[in-house]
Amino acid sequence: MCDQSKPAQPATIACNHGWRDRLPFENRTDFENARRGFIATFDGDEVRREDGRVVWDFRAYDFQESEEAPDTVNPSLWRLARLNNHTGLFQVCERIYQVRGFDLSNMNIIEGDSGLIIMDPLVSAEVAKAGLELYYQHRPHRPVVAVIYTHSHVDHFGGVKGVISEEEVHSGKVRVYAPEGFMEETVSENVYAGPAMRRRAQYMYGGLLPKGPRGQVDAGLGKGTSRGTVTLIAPTDEISEAFETHTIDGVEIEFQLTPGTEAPAEMNLYFPQWRALCVAENACQCMHNILTIRGALVRDPRIWSYYLGQTLARYGDRSDVLFAQHHWPTWGADNIREYLADQRDMYAFLNDETLRLLNHGLTPMDIAEHIKSLPQPLAQRWHARDYYGSVSHNVRAVYQRYMGFYDANPAHLNPLPPVASARRTIEWMGGAEAVLEKARAEFERGEYRWVAEIVNQVVFADPDNAAARELQADTLEQLGYQCENTTWRNAYLTGAQELRKGVKRVPGGQAPDLVRALTPAFFFSLLAIRLDSEKAASQPMTLNWHFPDLDQDFALTVRNGVLTYLEGHRHDNADASVTMGKADLDQVGLGKLTLPQCMQDGRLAVAGDQAKVAALFSMLDQFQSSFNIVTPATLG
Incomplete structure (x- = not known):
């Protein structure tokens, strides 16, 4: 099917050019850190399943070599996309290695006295196996003696059978560690609202979009999600105390439970032998989600901020390197303390400022419009930018957590459903042709937010109106081109694609290990x-x-x-x-x-x-x- 995407409009080009003066692009520290410790990359172009289907394509983002952002990509997002393109095996510090760019997440490999400890083996078995094979090409071939799941999201356990087998676990050769409540949270998140979440994830991650300057360029936490075999092996050991120390194959690890933060069951890890701190997914090189747009339970930014503060207080003066399950590490005690403090303050601000404004009576959209960004100088920190979560949807999530969906205006207690409301609205406005004529003029002026809102009414009043669908697609596309946030871009562009081409029917189904x-x-x-x-x-x-x-x-x-x-x-x-x-x-x-x-x-x-x-x-x-x-x- 031919590419129906369109170029950036003048308003979008002007918007994107304006970003170059708003942020410190001259700061190259992240590029230095993303390259630091590089050993080798994968020897090949693709990872495939047994049936030949491509699981991961290392060439998919070759178009991102140029430092100059195309007009169809926000320059800040383009910067992150290029950073996430650093792929291969990296050394974090003595005896700690990281496989990056094989999936949405990182796989960390810790060398024990006699074997390996694998932390978070990616989304699917095929890429986890390929990552371990890359490690073996450059380090001694020793058996895996333990696996650690830092938390209960699929990109941190799904590839486990690519690095160990159930037989090895049942025989006692391999131990599997996870935070308390891991299995319950893992299964429940993928079951109760699973079909809806998987469908919405297609919008969030842009999995149905072509890779390119007019399509999917990144997924915020990484390039995207692999499409291999999702597996699961139940933990043999649960971490249940607030702080719990274990020695695994000669490696001393202090576990810090952080329940209710980025995941309901999550934990950080500290390695005193190497003054290395792993913060799981509690801190990333960007703002995370209070409520992911694929759908999930609303997270608690207050407790998230509290645990980051606890991590800073306990490990900030004892760490020389900080690494995580996404992005690249941070080196240097001063840098680590500033990073953790910034992340702590970011979630505290989202929580507290939203509560301050809702107590003045502001509604979710009022608050989102009022809080344009984080306070300075936090807004200038690259590790606090809106690449995955955003200020706009995070403050609305905080409102939802405390107040629910209703904004207290009785007019919103029992509104008409979308189709009935759209039909009456368009009729009152003089019919579809009159609305579209005005909307096209607004489109030319670059008023894309308003055009998207009003033309959506035309589409819902008459889904077969080809002119309305095309104008709405054009509008969503321009909004996507302007986005700094990867998930917003992917959602806008996926919506535009489906308006033009229809919904691609993708087979459903659950991973066998999750079903079992x-x-x-x-x-x-x-x-x-x-x-x-x-x-x-x-x-x-x-x-x-x-x-x-x-x-x-x-x-x-x-x-x-x-x-x-x-x-x-x-x-x-x-x-x-x-x-x-x-x-x-x-x-x-x-x-x-x-x-x-x-x-x-x-x-x-x-x-x-x-x-x-x-x-x-x-x-x-x-x-x-x-x-x-x-x-x-x-x-x-």
Whole structure:
């Protein structure tokens, strides 16, 4: 399909040129740090899966060699994109190495006395394996004796089977360390709202965009996410104390739990032997998200700031190098202390200033417009720029955390839904043609925010209006070209692409290891989410469910259109009793079997009213993997 993207408009070119005078581009420290310790890069152009599909393309960003930003990319973002293009094996300090540019995240390798400790093995097994092979090409070939997951996001555990096997863990040859609550948070985030999050992530990371000056140039924390096999091996050891010291293969590590910060389950690590501090993803070379635009629970910037302050107080005077799970390290005690203090102050400001303004009665959008940037001199620090999180959406997230979605204006208590509101609005404004004529004039003046807002109404009133779709695409594209924030750029440009070309239907599905990690309780919670309440309202039932291999019982109740369950209970007079093995349940979760098929071939045994069990299965909803976003979404 031909490229339908368009060049930057004069207003966008002027906007982007203006950025060159706003920030300290003459400061080259980050480029020096990004190159420091470089050993070698990958010997090849691609990493592939067994089936031949490309998992990671090292050539994809070759267009970013020029220091001068093209007109279609914000110069500040272009700078970050070039920094994130430093790829290969790097030495952080004595016995600590880092693989960068193989995925969204970094894989850290610590040399123990007899083997290796792998920290955060990337998103997928193929790139993790390639990263370890690169290390072995330049360092002694020693076995992996431990893996550490710093937190519960997939880019920090998904590649684990590229560096170790389950057999090695089960035999005791390898230990796996993680913060308390890791498995629960890992599974729950990927299950309850998984289909919606995966769809929205396509916008956030720009995975469906072409790589290039008019397309995806970066993902903020790294270049993008690999497309290989996501795996998971459960931890053997949980870190549960606020500060906990372990010696692993001769390496002393002090773990600092930081729950509720960037992830619900997260921890920093300190290596006293080398005065090295790992801050996981609690501090990056940019502003992070209080609420990621792919969707998640709102994070707590107050506690995030508190733990960064604790880290600074405890390790700031004892660290010569700071490294993390994204970007490049920071060297030098003074630099580390300033960096941690800036990151601490950044999240404290977002929290406290939002609360100050909301207590004056300002609404989320008022606050976002009022707080244009961080205070000076923090706004001039490259490690506090809006590359991944942004001041605009982070302050709205803080408002949401404390006050919810409602801004207290009664006019907003029960507004019309988007399509009905759009149709009435456009009708009142004289119809689509009149609106588009005015919008085109505003577009020529560079008033892209307003054009996007009003033409969106035309598109939702009439999704088949080709002129409206094209103007909206052109507008979103210019907004994307102006963005310093990678996720905003990717979202704008993905929206423009889908308005022009339609939604690309991408197969859904969950990683097998994540499905196998689902407890029966999580499975029944997922059934409850999938239950069509309108169908279920007239079909009450009680079911007992037994897992003989786990020796677990569950009492399920469908009543008032909802499904609830109690673990460790059985109904006295259930409509039916179901017996099923956990392994067969996993096959259902992976989509390799259906529950009706299990009933037919005996994998699922039913005693009592089989019609009730069949009715339950018939009332479960199926989710679309590629629902509409920039045009109205529909059920079914």
